[in-house]
Amino acid sequence: MARPRTALLDVDRIVDQALRISDTTGDFTITQLASRLGVHPSSLYHHIAGRDEVIDLMRARIGRTIDNSAFESAPWDEAMRRLGWSYRAAFARHAGSIRLLATTLVRDKESLSEYDRMAHGLHAAGFGWPEVLPIIIAFDNFVLGSALDTASGGNLYTADPQLHPALSAAVNDSEGGRSPSELAFEVGLSAFLTGLRHKLADR
């Protein structure tokens, strides 16, 4: 068929299908991707530079769904809470893909703008400039670690009551409604923000 009259592929369709595959299998290959798109592997290279670029595009795609308006409309601590949950939700929608994407969070130009608003908000709240970057990185790390956790799905629960009585008690007596991963995010984020508020007050 050589060149079809209307293009079979475009970048959006490629990224879409790559996400669909890795969401369910935890990974994707160029071969799988091509086969799902009804096309030969080599065809993909007319639209993307290689597998790594597809991964970058997947990350960017997920990043675009993150709410980045928090720091404009809420005080710094409430904004961080909202931003954190929004990040988490964006990655939870693609839990299977997280291992593939989790190397770093999104760091394109739009994401940097979000970090810029965060830096501005933290400084305006009273944190000194030397404190701002560590706070942002720590927040980032916690969110990323938590996103990874939603995927790995708790292998802490194999605790044997005989060998690990306290851990077993903690596992068995956990709250029923929300998932452990969600509760952990709530607890961790709250503690982190409480700690920061006190850091701010103690000066």
Added chain:
Amino acid sequence: MARPRTALLDVDRIVDQALRISDTTGDFTITQLASRLGVHPSSLYHHIAGRDEVIDLMRARIGRTIDNSAFESAPWDEAMRRLGWSYRAAFARHAGSIRLLATTLVRDKESLSEYDRMAHGLHAAGFGWPEVLPIIIAFDNFVLGSALDTASGGNLYTADPQLHPALSAAVNDSEGGRSPSELAFEVGLSAFLTGLRHKLADR
């Protein structure tokens, strides 16, 4: 040569070399591994079940270097601080390998014992059982995210002063002595523990 009089390989040497390779390149292949060990790829399968098992062994090897005596000799918050730093140090020694290993932290029997001591310590300190598991998971997530960060090495620093003034200010006015990643760990861990102490006091 077929079977040599003294074995050329053993599991320790294999894991050792795999770590050495992935520390420097960020990954390893069975082919590379065999070539570094002066042996044919197929020879490795007499000692390990496959590439995935090597990865598990690498994780376990690193896990063994973590100090697990903190909760026996220090109050819960000091113990968590020490354990956190010990985790971080263990993975920082293999920063290049972290992407490969970071799926989950170590969760073998010995690690579960450490979590068990942590659960016991937290409950003894006054936290209710339903709170204990989320605290442990949140701690874990923060440590894991921070370990990943030591590897990715800060791509936040590409901030353009024109586009991202606040972020640039934060980057330029950061503390000189310790690495941003290390400072972030300090700030995040401290805030988290402060938050937990207040959670404990407010009851």
Added chain:
DNA sequence: ACCTGAACACCGTTCAAGT
């Protein structure tokens, strides 16, 4: 028990050839 070497079924990527 332990290493070899050939074999199998995969990869990602390149490139000349077609329309």
Added chain:
DNA sequence: ACCTGAACACCGTTCAAGT
């Protein structure tokens, strides 16, 4: 410009054959 199909240099893993 866009898809094909052959080609290249890799993978991880299996297995019969040797000692």
